[in-house]
Amino acid sequence: SQQGEEDPQALSIQEGENATMNCSYKTSINNLQWYRQNSGRGLVHLILIRSNEREKHSGRLRVTLDTSKKSSSLLITASRAADTASYFCATANAGNKLTFGGGTRVLVKP
Amino acid sequence: GAVVSQHPSRVICKSGTSVKIECRSLDFQATTMFWYRQFPKKSLMLMATSNEGSKATYEQGVEKDKFLINHASLTLSTLTVTSAHPEDSSFYICSATDGARNQPQHFGDGTRLSIL
Numbered sequence: 001s002q003q004g005e006e007d008p009q010a011l012s013i014q015e016g017e018n019a020t021m022n023c024s025y026k027t028s029i030n031n032l033q034w035y036r037q038n039s040g041r042g043l044v045h046l047i048l049i050r051s052n053e054r055e056k057h058s059g060r061l062r063v064t065l066d067t068s069k070k071s072s073s074l075l076i077t078a079s080r081a082a083d084t085a086s087y088f089c090a091t092a093n094a095g096n097k098l099t100f101g102g103g104t105r106v107l108v109k110p
Numbered sequence: 111g112a113v114v115s116q117h118p119s120r121v122i123c124k125s126g127t128s129v130k131i132e133c134r135s136l137d138f139q140a141t142t143m144f145w146y147r148q149f150p151k152k153s154l155m156l157m158a159t160s161n162e163g164s165k166a167t168y169e170q171g172v173e174k175d176k177f178l179i180n181h182a183s184l185t186l187s188t189l190t191v192t193s194a195h196p197e198d199s200s201f202y203i204c205s206a207t208d209g210a211r212n213q214p215q216h217f218g219d220g221t222r223l224s225i226l
Binding site for chain 1: 114144151152155156159205209212213215216219220
């Protein structure tokens with residue numbers, strides 16, 4: 001069953017703008033992960049944030065985690081046309097099993 | 111590093127055929143592999159978890175006799191869709207992990223299965 005809910009479901013922005021998407025979950029987690037999926041392809045891992053971490057950066061990506069609210073956000077700064085993709089959050093339990101959110105489809109217009 | 115190869119990338123076959131999809135970890139030992147199904151514009155749904163050398167654990171609602179999973183080695187897992195029907199048409203994706211805690215899964219590029 002899907003644990004995570006992502007918001008918004010779709011996002012359209014101009015190149016250079018920032019894109020923010022949010023993820024909420026219901027149960028306790030070991031970590032939360034963000035993945036990107038280009039159309040018709042597999043998933044590419046972006047960032048993993050552990051349950052005891054609050055914020056993590058990787059290049060133009062910034063992820064926050066609020067375990068008290070059971071929510072996470074992914075910020076993509078200075079977006080590029082190549083960032084056009086679907087983005088999924090996934091929560092991991094002790095067995096490394098992932099439960100995915102519904103995803104956010106991001107369109108970056110040149 | 112951490113490359114997962116999934117083959118074939120696309121398969122079209124007639125109803126009643128059995129189809130085998132392979133998932134290989136190329137540069138690490140995959141103690142656990144996962145199989146997902148994805149419908150158009152939807153998220154991934156976990157079908158089953160397979161650990162090397164043991165029987166796969168299927169998620170609720172997934173028919174184990176329909177979707178046969180074998181994980182005979184630390185680098186290969188296979189998913190066989192038996193007697194496929196049009197409703198089995200979907201995008202199937204595998205992922206693999208070496209079992210380390212707090213590490214991401216590594217995904218194959220998926221298989222587009224179309225049953226006529």
